[in-house]
Amino acid sequence: MDKFTVHNGVVVPLDRGNVDTDQIIPKQFLKSIKKTGYGPNLFDAWRYLDHGEPGMDHARRPANPNFVLNDPRYREATILLARRNFGCGSSREHAPWALLDYGFRCVIAPSFGDIFYNNSFKNGLLPVVLQEAEVDRLFYECASFPGFRFTVNLDAQTVSTADRSQVMRFEVDTFRKYCLLNGLDEIALTLQHKDKIQAFEAKRLQQFPWLMR
């Protein structure tokens, strides 16, 4: 997994609540057996005017000029500003894969779907929860100032504007932060507790043999 330490980038505002993972990456693109290549189909139904299918040349498809990702001023965006309950719905990890493959490193929202939030950390995409009032203000500023950028600092747990006139703090679990800062393989970390897992399993097998058959 890629590390996440400090990231500075252009912010794109996606002004919709309850954006579900079906919108982030529609089902016809879940048929791949790889973790990469989903970027061109991120928000596919909103981003293009035609119906997308795997195997198309997406660069030649008609873009929806009204969708914010197609606005030239946000072309370089790597931080997504979103509304409440972002990533609700399906558990598809293809959603963070698509956001990452497109170039996003961070999503900021007042709240997230639990599974999406979890999946993001496993892939080096940082989900940041800010207060609803803070997010409201950021939407306004994002619209007002072209090229609006943030610096997201995971170690300091802050999101700040370029001139540091605003510095907002966010919460993150110690363990998740540690894994992301160091780009650690969680499986290797868990296997450090191999003896404990084996002991637990042996006890469980003895106690509930019928459960393990």
Next chain:
Amino acid sequence: MDRTLYDKLWDSHLVHTGEDGTALIYIDRHLVHEVTSPQAFEGLKLAGRKPWRMESVVATADHNTPTTGWERGINGIVDPTSRIQVETLDANMREHRAKAYFPFLDKRQGIVHVIGPEQGATLPGMTVVCGDSHTSTHGAFACLAHGIGTSEVEHVLATQCLVTRKMQNMRVNVEGTLARGVTGKDVVLTIIGRIGTAGGSGHAVEFAGSAIRALTMEGRMTVCNMAIEAGARAGMVAVDDATIDYLKGRPFAPAGPDWDVAVAYWRTLKCDAGAKFDREITLRAEEILPQVSWGTSPEMVVSVDAEVPDPEREKDAIKREGMERALQYMGLKPRTKITDIKLDKVFIGSCTNSRIEDLRIAAAVVKGRRVAPNVRLAMVVPGSGLVKAQAEREGLDKVFKDAGFDWRQPGCSMCLAMNADRLEPGERCASTSNRNFEGRQGDGGRTHLVSPAMAAAAAVSGHFVDIRQWR
């Protein structure tokens, strides 16, 4: 100290707790399907790791499989990318032998959340995970069951554990007696409408109360299935006689002397009298009416006797904009009577409502009638091969076919339209599935979530009708 059902399930699976509360919990049952597992198996291989305990794995192919053309065998999967996914699961199951694998075309194949309980592979007291958010279904058996991502699928394969944190406890009580025609689906849609799609976020939800107790296991599975639509990763119901009666004699359920030992343990899987919940709400069963979703989120739902709501009355700006966008997508005007909404297609199926009880209820509604002329396609997709066989033994297939329904092979089908079953742009569908998101059932398709009885009645009438008045 008195504990909730969730507390008990959590405590009994806790392997290790870190300083910040991050925990390792042991996983008893790992359900696997073709869409969210290939990258996990590949990840294991790339890292040179072996699965920890394949005896915990029960697998099937369900999302991509077609509901017609099975006589052509694997060639029945026309889409080459779908076929690769199904064949990749086949290959992974050949390499790593699971406890059970029900491949495409097997007579026990079906939707993973239907076959787990059907096989007795889901048992009370277990932790159950699957790379699918509707894993919450299995909580109906007093399991701690929830969806995970593909990285976690790989993690569970490699370590038999999940890295997680304890959720908060929430209880939803439904007290009283449901009206005739009102089902588990209406109960859970009402709950989602009440608390919203993020209402259960961060919580494990126990469904309790006399109306939940009165539900069959099928009804409880429907309720727990949609816990995720209220934002809760896990839903659950305590063990009672219905749970135990359902499991007796299932292929993977304990038998002989083990059975009595298991039952004695299962009886303890309920909330203690003095246990504390972080959040609790109570609904009166008598106030729950048949539900119909009108928008593009499961919380956008009203009773069948109501009208499509007017965004102008919504004070919250984000919600109002969401409503306006939803109405535009759905092609609906505010204050349209729900019973005036006409349908193009009807879908009875999905991990929410494709079990034998669902099909019996729907068949009873359509018996001796015909699908309305304006309904282009009405289809029934049984949840599994065994559900299908049972329905055919009872003659339900004939009832549906005589009425003009398509009677299909099992799978996820038009719940998420990964196979060929889908809505065309602008088509309006009464669906017994769980998500009415934009494009969920096909690009531009318009989904109304309802119970099987409501879907069946809508197929026959061509528009929504109040099932309580069905004669």
